[in-house]
Amino acid sequence: MSADSPSTDVPLPDFLSSSTSILLGKANDLFDEILEAAVEPFGLRSKDFIVLTAIDSIGPQSQQQLARTHGIDRTTMVSVVDGLERLGLVQRARNPDDRRKYAIGLTSEGQALLRHKLGPAMLNALDTFLAPFTHDEREIFNKFLWRLVHERGQAPDQGTGQGRVVPGGTVR
Amino acid sequence: MSADSPSTDVPLPDFLSSSTSILLGKANDLFDEILEAAVEPFGLRSKDFIVLTAIDSIGPQSQQQLARTHGIDRTTMVSVVDGLERLGLVQRARNPDDRRKYAIGLTSEGQALLRHKLGPAMLNALDTFLAPFTHDEREIFNKFLWRLVHERGQAPDQGTGQGRVVPGGTVR
DNA sequence: TATTGTTATACTCTATAACTATA
DNA sequence: TATAGTTATAGAGTATAACAATA
Structure with a gap:
């Protein structure tokens, strides 16, 4: 094994276990698990x-x-729409203004399921995920995420001004 | 089921666009892009x-x-190891204590590439990703992620929330 | 009998190309 | 000519099962 490595002053990248990159991936995986488990009982x-x-x-x-x-x-x-339609949660109606398009709408069953079952289930999942945080911390964390996603392209404050303009993604 | 209630008091789950769940996914996707772009020049x-x-x-x-x-x-x-070995970055040696196992080690080229090229590239990627944050905010964000991943199973800890199990892990 | 590495296989997820009907 | 929806197909990526070598 190697090692003629000059063992220079180059710092060893400490991305393991406590690095932001690894942690972000783990947090995302964790939330995905919680999320999927929350909707799985509904076949979704x-x-x-x-x-x-x-x-x-x-x-x-x-x-x-x-x-x-x-x-x-x-x-x-x-x-995706096929599955939701098969479950009776959405329905395909034609858009009268442009008959090429559908107007995908919720059925009453879909709306009821979403509001009475799925919504609460998802709120509960999020609550489980954010359990380590207090209410205030949850808001701070949310703001952090928002800035991470939306404050792109402008000059932030420090670091290399290498900010890249992320394509796509505009969500209101 | 019944279709009656489009106007019940059940709050509509506001998961869209500014929800923690959506933002977390977007942040993760964004970082993945930056990360993959950073190592792609090295064929990795x-x-x-x-x-x-x-x-x-x-x-x-x-x-x-x-x-x-x-x-x-x-x-x-x-x-994965096949690819790294093909690039000459790792080598398979037999573990003398248990000949079923390999001892996958870095070659000198692998170590040099990691420390001199890949490491800096990844640090730069992380810097790009965290560009909206100040240095202090990056540390706070890292602690948040750490708690999200590791403070599981215990009570929500409605207290300060700060400091407890968090090790002085290097925040990079 | 269990474990390590390997291969072949299958499955999931998603993207590409081509088709239709509409515009 | 361009767009909305659809289908068939192909390509990643990853998991499952079975096998040989070793414990």
Whole structure:
């Protein structure tokens, strides 16, 4: 094994176990697990919940709009909507203004499930995930995440001004 | 089921756009992009970097140990090590104490690449990712992530929340 | 009998290309 | 010509099962 390594002053990258990069991945994996476990009893995936919530909030939309908003491919959205329709949670109606498009809307069952079952289940999942935090800390953490995602491209404060402009992603 | 209530008092789950769950996923996706872009010039994936760093820190290990430590399947680890060996960054030596096991170690080229090129590239990637934060905020964010991952199973700890189990782990 | 590394296989997830119907 | 939805297909990525060598 090696080691002619000049053992220079170059610091060894300490990304293991306590590094932000590793921790972020673990936190994300952990939340994914909690999230999927929360919706699995309803025969859904977390992606289904997001789509249902988007329709409930914004109203009936085309499949492409749903796809673009959430960074999902339109061909993938077909099967997502297929599944939700098979479960009777959404329905495909034609958009009278443009008959190429659907207007994907919630059924009454879909809306009821979302508001009475799925919503609480997801809130509970988030609460489980954020259990180590106090209420105030949860708000701070949320603000941190928001800045991490949205404060891109401008000059922050320190560090290399190497901020990169992240493509895509505009969410209101 | 019944369709009656579009206007019940049940609050609509506000998971969209500014929710912690969505933001966490986006932050993770963003960091993944930055990370993969940082190691791609070296013909590597982020997973390769993690494995190299683990060997450099802990020393030669079996493939199973590497796999278990990082939550990767052992059959997947075969191809990861294959790739790293093909690039001349690691070498497979037999463990004399247990000839079933390999002792995967860094070559001098692997160690040099890791310390002089990959390490700085990854630090730079992390710096880009954390650009919106000041130095102090980066430490706070890191502590938040650490608690999220490690402070599991105990009570929510509604107290200060700060300091307790958190080791003085290096925050980088 | 159990474990390490390996291969072959299967499964999941997603993206690409091509088709239709509409615009 | 361009777009919305669909289908078939292909490509990652990863997990499962079985095998040989070793414990």
